[in-house]
Amino acid sequence: MPETRTQRRALASVAAAALVTTGAIGGAYLPAATPAYAQALPKTPIEAPEHPPGSFANIVDKVKPGVVSVKVKLDDTASADDDDGPGQSGRNMQNVPPQLREFFRRFGQNGAPGGPQQRGGSRGAVGSGFIISADGYVVTNNHVVDHSKTVQVTLDDGRTLDAKVIGKDSKTDIALLKIKEAGSYPYVQFGKGAPRVGDWVVAIGNPFGLGGTVTAGIVSARGRDIGAGPYDDFLQIDAPINKGNSGGPTFNVNGEVVGVNTAIASPSGGSVGLAFAIPAETVQAVVEQLRTDGKVARGYLGVQVQPVTQDIAEGLGLAKPKGALVDHAEDGTPAAKAGLKSGDVIEKVNGEPINDAKELSRKIAGLKPGSKVELAYLRGSKSDTATVTLGSLPTDGKVASRGSGEESNGQPRLGLSLAPASEVGLADQGVAVVEVDPDGPAAAKGIEQGDLILDVGGQSVSKPSEVAAQIRSAESAGRRAVLMRVKNGKGVTRFVAVQLNKAG
Template identity: 80%
Template sequence: MTTQPTRLRRNALASVAVAALVATGAAGVGLTQPAVPAYAQSLSKNPIETPDHPPGSFASVVDKVKPGVVAVKVKLDDSADSDDDSDGPGQQQVPPQLREFFKRFGQGGPGQGQGGPGQGFGGQAPKRQGQRGAMGSGFIISADGYVVTNNHVVDKAKSVQVTLDDNRTLDAKVIGKDPKTDLALLKITEGGTFPYVSLSKAAPRVGDWVVAIGNPFGLGGTVTAGIVSARGRDIGAGPYDDFLQIDAPINKGNSGGPTFNVGGEVVGVNTAIASPSGGSVGLAFAIPAETVQAVIDQLRADGKVARGYLGVQVQPVTKDIADGLGLDKAKGALVDHAEAGTPAAKAGLKSGDVIEAVNGSAINDAKELSRKIAGIKPGAKVELTYLRGGKSDTATVELGVLPNDTKVAGTERGASRDGQPRLGLSLAPASEVGAGSEGVAVMEVDPDGPAAAKGIEQGDIILDVAGASVSRPSEVAERVRSAETSGRKAVLMRIKNAKGITRFVAVALNKAG
């Protein structure tokens, strides 16, 4: 049997992985549900059971928190890609990194469940004439009606509604979205006070009991239970992957819904599953509460997320590297290069340094360093502990702003527009991101794109395209389009890597269709 991971995406049967979901409007299908209290209350105080002992029943914690969980219904913008009238945005909206995860599990990508695109469990999703919508889950985090859900549930939303546990359907607006962590913050626009749940301040342990509540297949408040199977999972969905893996059954429509500990606190936001059929097989992934708190705080305050920027290119410390450096353990992040003019360079960090801790918190690998720094606001001062020449030292660094105004050569990454050639690169002027005074810096690489196939990596600098020097992403795009228009099958680039070594690379022109 071929295993297929399924993203909890917006669609017409529910917004989990691949299939479509019809916005039926019914959140309970005849279920009798307790009314939401008229007064606002936190629903996650006073633990029901201790995490050390399995409860005889989850009923008490469910009674407490279920009123804070909502179904999220979305009408999609007309520009959203779709396979049929009732779909959410189509496969092109899935990040390329997540598509790589699908491929590793033996599946070409979302939208390819049994029966093909738009078909959940082998059947064509029913359509509602004249309406294109999606559905997912969410949860209220404050008495005044702020709601957390997944970005992929509300991306391209024309309008949003939430259905409460008492079957009231209320209008909501999108306050902010963060595609890199797949989180979004909504606000119920109609007045009133609402029951809410709280995010856990402590990370769950592997083996802890958890309860997931959501809106699978549009059925409304559905409860499943299981345990935390693993922590720190990197499924290739984005640069800051740090998922909890749980075995509580999660299905299409649970996107954005909460996973609770037995004390009634939210420990994660359900976001993805891996499955051969599109249904639950006990492999579900949730964004941990620590990440959710940091992102939601910024979305609530500013409507966007600004991430700290150190300005180093790093790699993991392998066992061989550890041996070569005389380290006892293969831990930390090895600095390949500190970009000139960046916070790291100003603080004196150099190639060969091994960053071991940030503000006293140990760093296990390069990706953990990226997550730690990105989770700190720009302008904050952090203390880095690092090894140089076998000796430990510290440096105080004032973080900059992570450059995120990147452009893609040819068209937006992951999209297909105007039939233009697409390289699969996110770019920024090198001079604007502290990567030197010449060329265009590669900020992200689509692992499925033609540039990745030629070995172009994040941190490389594009110096020339088709024989002409470039300094801005728009110039790269113009040269690529010109090469395609002239009938060339590839475009020649001169690339400089982090070590300063230059080479010529011929990248195949992949015309978007």
């Protein structure tokens, strides 16, 4: 069929477009005149990044002899629930977002092929580890060897040797073992710096009992808090790891350990490209204490703190939601002796900025008892500093950190009916919440009947009128939220920032 004029024009347009596209890619058909937008581009092109290794074989050959499989016989105190998923025991997942809670699975427990171990009597667990010294010290996860009756490690050359547990730390999920048989063992070293997001990493371990398995990926993120413990600061990697990889090392391209594989996010218990490793710097600090003392002693400040949310920042008149807000300084603690008070916002520790309550907790816990630290804090609108001599973190689990929780405040326009606490017999001071509007701003923040409002905007209150006055003061200052300290029926105090409801 002969081409029409319209068809010829269309074909010509397509051909011209193809030439332009080819020219843009191949450079053979670029027009002589440079487009205006191109003239604004830098004259020096951006240098291409280094190419990823063509092979990880040399790295693997170097470090693989230092990686071991860890096999454990559990004592009768280990819960039968340990069989339900990979190594969940000993880690609190209540703070994990609901949509992820069921997907977080630990691995290492019962990781051998064949499914869960038999219930009753002695049961087994399988994980990974790595040797860090020629005399046979081995790092693994606490949840791999917790409740262990006996521990054995299988070396890369096939030998299976008995090991003993030198020390464990449940808060970071790190354990240190020692091979009982004297000898000179191949070992690996920790990295000297933290990896960057995008760096290549290699994981070696014992997934599903298949020792010596190598996988590779990149560092996907840093500083992940998955709600597994008080000092969460995980590396997120996408190197495939599975049940049995727990306690195994993650290496950088120099063959240095940058993390200890500890958790995965998965709907099935298998790898979906979300894995979490404890950073090497954390591991080294814990291992040093376990080797010398058999336990970990952590610094203790003696405060309950919570994050500075956007609402709270507005209530305090802060430009940004940063720092750790002091709920309460326990009597007789280092914080109280240094003069810290409820309502202070800790902004720096030894000159290093504090972004949130979790970071404060990690920094303080990372220091030894007896250490002197300088805290920079904000009280009202005034900045100040305090020198604190840290105590030792009590063994009952009290830590210098609290979760954000849900919170609220009080005043009639916020959906609350109030009365002096002394008049309703709840306490000698404060303002009692006697009724809560379920649709009001206070209820949305978790305020309940029977709660006590202790102060508003940094001022103690004992009458509903004083609460109202402080709220009016916050409104006059142009704040969109008011900050209150509230005590619930269990005696727990917390700060609550509630959006001001102009409608009354």
